[in-house]
Amino acid sequence: MLPFLARRLASILPTLFLVSVMIFGLQQLLPGDPALALAIALVIGIGAGIASAVFKDTAWDYAANIFALWGLSTPNFWLGILLILLFAVNLGWLPASGYVSPFEDLGENLKAMILPAFVLGNALAAGLMRHTRSAMLQVLSADYVRTARAKGLDERVVVLRHALRNALIPIVTLGALQFGELLSGAVLTEQVFSIPGFGKLIVDAVFNRDYSVVQGVVLFTATVYIMLNLLADMAYFAINPRMRA
Numbered sequence: 001m002l003p004f005l006a007r008r009l010a011s012i013l014p015t016l017f018l019v020s021v022m023i024f025g026l027q028q029l030l031p032g033d034p035a036l037a038l039a040i041a042l043v044i045g046i047g048a049g050i051a052s053a054v055f056k057d058t059a060w061d062y063a064a065n066i067f068a069l070w071g072l073s074t075p076n077f078w079l080g081i082l083l084i085l086l087f088a089v090n091l092g093w094l095p096a097s098g099y100v101s102p103f104e105d106l107g108e109n110l111k112a113m114i115l116p117a118f119v120l121g122n123a124l125a126a127g128l129m130r131h132t133r134s135a136m137l138q139v140l141s142a143d144y145v146r147t148a149r150a151k152g153l154d155e156r157v158v159v160l161r162h163a164l165r166n167a168l169i170p171i172v173t174l175g176a177l178q179f180g181e182l183l184s185g186a187v188l189t190e191q192v193f194s195i196p197g198f199g200k201l202i203v204d205a206v207f208n209r210d211y212s213v214v215q216g217v218v219l220f221t222a223t224v225y226i227m228l229n230l231l232a233d234m235a236y237f238a239i240n241p242r243m244r245a
Contacts, residue, residue, distance in 0.1 A: 041124030049132020053140060054159055064129060071126025080119045080192040097194040116193045124178050131174050135167035168239050176232035179225055
């Protein structure tokens with residue numbers, strides 16, 4: 001594992017160098033005139049994918065697939081506007097927009113983040129659900145799963161300890177790659193809900209031609225994105241013991 005990590009770390013520095021060069025070069029073409037959301041995606045997407053695979057061709061499976069199709073087809077800004085209309089304007093349960101620091105008022109912070117977190121997690125959860133279902137269906141038909149069931153193991157142990165662990169590798173890969181999609185979706189979501197996040201920061205910097213802010217945000221995002229992929233590679237060794245050899 002150590003030689004593998006050394007090679008991966010050695011490739012990070014030239015990658016970051018190329019990213020910084022692209023940022024500094026392409027910024028002149030700019031016109032003059034995203035972590036709770038991910039948590040929701042992982043919990044809903046993986047949970048729905050497991051249920052869909054275990055209860056294949058049942059009402060649970062059909063409902064999960066409908067949810068995935070709806071999530072993949074719904075634009076973030078449109079869903080955000082509808083949720084504001086329903087929960088903020090009509091019902092008055094949640095604030096329509098704005099941001100409150102958790103250090104000022106934790107309860108108000110959670111209320112303000114529920115809608116944008118759901119909007120961001122909606123599409124990501126749909127993609128995770130489809131990949132989880134596909135991976136779980138493939139693993140559940142494997143010989144070692146049938147053997148575990150034949151030995152009389154509890155179904156929860158078979159699904160969570162034997163099947164899910166071997167199906168996690170493509171899910172971990174997708175989760176790391178979805179970080180970039182999360183940031184791109186956060187741009188529109190933060191505009192709709194008036195949240196001062198990275199997406200809104202970089203949009204404002206582009207329109208104001210604030211190159212230093214653009215460079216900093218994009219370079220930081222690229223660094224985090226690369227590190228998440230490195231962590232995903234390290235997670236493979238923990239998930240699949242065969243890779244340690």
